[in-house]
Amino acid sequence: SQELEQSPQSLIVQEGKNLTINCTSSKTLYGLYWYKQKYGEGLIFLMMLQKGGEEKSHEKITAKLDEKKQQSSLHITASQPSHAGIYLCGAVRGDKIIFGKGTRLHILP
């Protein structure tokens, strides 16, 4: 959806390096999901953020929702080959949940 812009569209990172993926909304985010999809497979839930300034971590992945609740960032520390895939952010829009187009992450060994 154009309402959710993810950047970058794709990312190539050397194994062991840190990286950040951004999700920007044109409207206030009342709930923001982060999912990961391995190529050709289904989507895996990472975390959900609701409160401005909220930050959650899962293993080496940390996501934060900014105070204004219009942008979320997902940060991976010391990237590993297992982190490769497509990362999607999804936003609650009333009765619906819409997604950005995703960020393709490649990890170089």
Add this chain to the structure above:
Amino acid sequence: IAGITQAPTSQILAAGRRMTLRCTQDMRHNAMYWYRQDLGLGLRLIHYSNTAGTTGKGEVPDGYSVSRANTDDFPLTLASAVPSQTSVYFCASPGLAGESSTDTQYFGPGTRLTVL
């Protein structure tokens, strides 16, 4: 593991044929969604349901219909398939913030549909 199942896993269909994609959840969630995923376009919402007995249109509803007779099942029907409906279809039922878990499959495994 609690979550969502979809069937079939994949299907090749002749244009003009009717097809129903099945989706079942065992989490007792009220909300369920159908998305299609296409290269370069991401996940696009087709239809959704907030609770049994109600449905709503998403971003790309044309050519598709859904029903929600009970909490667990949310089938998606293509009345007369067209080649542009070739896609990967995902059924989803994301949890609320307090109940979301990395151990739960909130998205089904997907159905790869090819319409010839």
